Amino acid sequence: DIQMTQSPSSLSASVGDRVTITCRASQSIRRSVNWYQQKPGKAPNLLIYGAITLQSGVPSSFSGSASGTDFTLTISNLQPEDSATYYCQQSYTRPWTFGQGTKVEIK
Amino acid sequence: QVQLVESGGGVVQPGRSLRLSCTASGFTFSTYEMHWVRQAPGKGLEWVAVIWHDESEKYYADSVRGRFTISRDNSKNTLYLHMNSLRDEDTAIYYCARDQGGARMDYWGQGTLVTFSS
Numbered sequence: 571d572i573q574m575t576q577s578p579s580s581l582s583a584s585v586g587d588r589v590t591i592t593c594r595a596s597q598s599i600r601r602s603v604n605w606y607q608q609k610p611g612k613a614p615n616l617l618i619y620g621a622i623t624l625q626s627g628v629p630s631s632f633s634g635s636a637s638g639t640d641f642t643l644t645i646s647n648l649q650p651e652d653s654a655t656y657y658c659q660q661s662y663t664r665p666w667t668f669g670q671g672t673k674v675e676i677k
Numbered sequence: 678q679v680q681l682v683e684s685g686g687g688v689v690q691p692g693r694s695l696r697l698s699c700t701a702s703g704f705t706f707s708t709y710e711m712h713w714v715r716q717a718p719g720k721g722l723e724w725v726a727v728i729w730h731d732e733s734e735k736y737y738a739d740s741v742r743g744r745f746t747i748s749r750d751n752s753k754n755t756l757y758l759h760m761n762s763l764r765d766e767d768t769a770i771y772y773c774a775r776d777q778g779g780a781r782m783d784y785w786g787q788g789t790l791v792t793f794s795s
Contacts, residue, residue, distance in 0.1 A: 571739075604781045606722075613772055613785035614714075614722065625783065657722055661780035665738050666712075666724040 572596050572660050576669030584677045587648045591672045593658035595639040602662035603641045605634060608671075609654045618643065619661075650676050679703040679784045681773050686789030693763055699756040699773030699786055707731075707751035710776035713758050715769035716788075723769075726758065727776070741767075760791070768792050 573596035583589050593603065601621035606614035616625045618634040621641055631649070635642045645652055653676050658669040685697040699711070713725040726737045726747040735747050746759040756773050770790050774782035 602779070606782075608722075613787055614774075614782070615785075616777075616781060616783045619777070619779070619781040659722070659724075659780075659782075664727075664736050666727075666780050668722040668724070671721045 571665055572599060572663065572667055574658050574660055574667050574669040576658055576672055578672060579670060580673040580675065582675045582677050583648050585648055585650060589645040589648050589652075589674060591643045591656050591658075591674075593641045593643075593669045595641070595660055595662075598639060599660050599662035601636050602660055603634070603636065604659045604661055605632075605643045606657045606659065607652075607654045608657065614657065617656075645674070648674075648676070652676075679775070681775065681784055681786035683771065683773055683786040683789035686771065686791045688792050688794050689763055690794055691763060691765055694759070694761045695763060695791060697758040697760065697771055697773075697789055697791075699758075701754045701756065701775075704775070706749075706754040711747075711749065711756045712774045712776060712780075712782055713747060713756075714772045714774055714782070714785075715767075716772070717766075717769045720769075725771070727780075728756070763791075763793070765793050 575594045603621045605618040608614040621636040622634045655671045655673045680702045728747045744762045748757045770788040772788045773786045775784040777783035
């Protein structure tokens with residue numbers, strides 16, 4: 571199975587900060603990575619697919635990038651409503667696997 | 678608008694069976710692949726199973742293969758997860774999710790909780 575190692579596991583940042591979350595795949599997966607946001611008590615919400623493409627309706631403050639087996643989710647201009655846990659997911663091959671999650675808190 | 682509503686969760690005893698349902702509306706259910714994804718309390722997301730739009734193919738996580746069966750009834754816009762030989766480690770919120778293409782899950786239900794009695 572492909573392992574997705576996500577870091578950090580948690581972070582605390584201020585409103586207006588730029589936040590970066592990274593996922594490293596255990597093997598080459600091209601750009602087959604999706605990013606989800608999950609707020610407490612809610613279902614996950616698709617933010618980015620194909621490593622870099624913003625899902626319809628998602629604010630442009632979210633962006634994704636890829637370099638080899640490293641994938642990054644960036645939140646620019648962090649807002650209070652961005653407080654959530656973020657997960658990466660590889661969609662390259664079954665079984666589809668998720669990173670462990672990154673909890674983003676607002677200072 | 679797209680809606681997915683899960684039901685069927687509850688408290689069960691280890692070794693017993695349970696059937697979860699996911700009723701879809703707001704889109705042409707019969708044309709989409711569908712997934713089950715679960716989340717143990719306080720833990721991350723774990724993909725469980727996927728079914729092709731026409732039921733021609735089904736795939737499972739190793740942790741549930743042989744115990745769980747995914748199915749669908751396109752005439753009822755409903756997805757199912759039949760869970761047999763349940764174990765304590767199956768305790769989780771179970772979500773159904775629509776596959777937008779390429780295993781990207783664009784709509785999720787609110788989840789249904791499966792827990793165990795001692």
